[in-house]
Amino acid sequence: MTNHSPCNFLPYHLSPNYSISKKREENQSCKTKAYHVINMPPTPSHELTRYSCVLTTTMRKLSSCPPLLLLLHLLLLSTEAESNTFPGDIAALKSVVAALDPASIPPGSCLASWDFNLDPCLSAFGPYFTCGLRCDATSSDATGLNFSRVTDISLDSVGYSGPLSLSIWSLPFLQSLDISNNRLYGPIPSSPPPLLRRISLSRNSLSGPIPSFPNSPSLEELYLDGNRLSGPFISPSFPSLRRLDLQSNNLSGSLPDLRLLSNLNFLDASDNSFFGPFPSASLPSSLFELSMRNNHLTGNLPGQALASLPTLQVLDLSHNALSGPVPAAAFNHTTLEQLSLAGNAFEWVEEPAEGGTGSIMVALDLERRWLASPTIACFVARSICSSALAWSRSRRLFVGTLTP
Template sequence: MSLTSLTTTMKILASSLTLILLHSTVAESNTFPGDIAALKSFLAALDPASIPPGSCLASWDFKLDPCSSAFSTHFTCGLRCDATSSDSTSLTFSRITDLSLDSIGYSGPLSPSIWSLPFLQSLDLSNNRFYGPIPSPLPISSLPPLLRRISLSHNSLSGSIPSFSASPSLEELYLDGNRLSGPFISTSFPSLRRLDLQSNNFSGSFPDLRSLSNLNFLDLSDNSFSGPFPPDSLPSSLFELSMRNNLLTGNLPGSLLASLPLLQVLDLSHNALSGPVPSAAFEHPALEQLALSGNAFEWVEEPDEIIASSNMVALDLSHNEISGLLPEFVGSMPQLTAVVLEDNRFTGLIPTQYAMRAAGIPGAWVAFERLLLGGNYLYGPIPGLMQGMKNGAAAVVSLADNCLFRCPEYLYFCAGREQKPAVVCRDFNPMIP
């Protein structure tokens, strides 16, 4: 082969190799045009002044391909492209699967285009300053079919939650820390496991959430839900329910607790619930934490039997209107470590088992780490088992502001507030001379 022919052949091979590599790069980095259009629309809706240099959105340069690893200095964060699809010409495109922005204060309305990413699996825009309503998907109300997680927490979003049609894959929905309002209408999310709507402006009666048949975690705290607590409004799958700082009234139905056999945490603090603390709360097989402080409960229903198999570790009934003797059965709940009963109207003596567990006396139970009984009308002497307890002991104990004999403030568990005057104590304890 002549030198001229060899040179020509090498040029052809080099040109062919260049075309192959270029085709390979394009095939690997060619983001689907519809995904690019959705990202452009999302970015265009934001206030440019809220996009500082060095942020994720500042690196988005649409002169380049979003999903190309060849342009790693652009689109440095905020996106993930883990899926591919082919069109009618068999060209393969990269697809956006994750839109997760840094918490840097981006401001502006949310474009409906965020729902126009059909391969999207996770959306996280939390801890920014997005405002206005949560947009409905256009032209239909369906969320991306593969979407598993939405977090719009801690923004300034307002209005109601759109009535999304059935979303078969959504497992986590975080809308806490916004300005959303109106009654909450349960949407068909058959796979939803976590729903966080705390710190918004929702109002109206307690929503019927039975259609969320796989829900494990529900937080509706710091809203304005009002009215009685319906006994049949929650799915039996719940592990944790928090509704502190609302306007719920009436009794806490024992049947509600019986209908939630997996419930481990119940927090209904700072509502206006009244009547009895139901015995079902203490008989519950799975409940570990019960917080009912800041209500208007009046007495404690005693279980029929000693709760030797109880798993409860923390009980808070403080700041209510509960009267009567301290419930002795509480001292027999073997896993309890924190008992907070302060600022009620309890009377009588401190039960022996309370004193034994506060002092760390071994038994068929764990020791109390926290025993707060201040602000009641307990009388009698301080139990001998507690008199030797020194400040810095394992248990945090408060007996201040009661009617106890010889409970001077130099004892750490009597400090903070003096014991009540005798004339006040006699009104609640006829046995006091």
């Protein structure tokens, strides 16, 4: 076509579900041309043509294009914004799959749908790459070309078996990784990408020490529970970490100093082999929940240790070897709601000030032999809570549930 009209049309690629038919009416001006978008069966994209209204630089000529064409122009430009996956990200995804036992990738699973003959990010959530990854970031290379970047890997729990490929950490835009409830084995690679905010490797068969994960300023949630991780736990440096789950591993030694984790709210180190005194000097004051159930803690539970955790709501130290008194601070704490100390060797219960009337505790789990303790009876009777108690007579535990 010639350029005599302010509204010319140039060929573009259009999505497979649409084509444009043009009807020229008697009036040949740009304002009176009618264009219709019609549905048609899917057709290979290279066989389709799209047209974009080429506007002149003046506002006067811009207004000469019909509103329908302007809307269509924006639609076509938005499809142009789609970009291919960065080649390095594709190579990393291929390595993740190649490290797994092919027999552990069942039909219908996320990884079974990954066909690298197609572009991963452009194909995500379609017939191929139906699940398992998201691409919510873009980057440009030196030539100005835009590429989609992998930001999220979340695989289904179908029993994928094999080592966790080191290449997974070569995805620099990765923000979330979840491969929980599978059969991954071997060590956890160190040096994850700096943008990573969530790692969930729960309930696999990973072994070896927990890496220190240097240069992880964005990491907020780390779930390593239900593996075979062993050795001493080296103090991590995660300034943004809020949740740390180490339950059910083979970790040993004393709990390291975690006070640098100034944003940590949740810590579960239950069902390991940590030993030594209660690590009161190693815990951040930001904790809401702390569980070290079923370890080998010994010595007293200092009242000052509880006072140094002013926001603590849940404390589970059951099934250790703690001894001495149950501190009065447990019944004077103004935020503690649930306390479990059963399965230890405590010898008596300290009298809380004013009978613990300032407590908001709703669940108390102690040895049954403290059932007749005057201190406990006083605490229950004089508490701001009622004395609606739930007793477990089938066990050697006293479980008191105090209902406001």
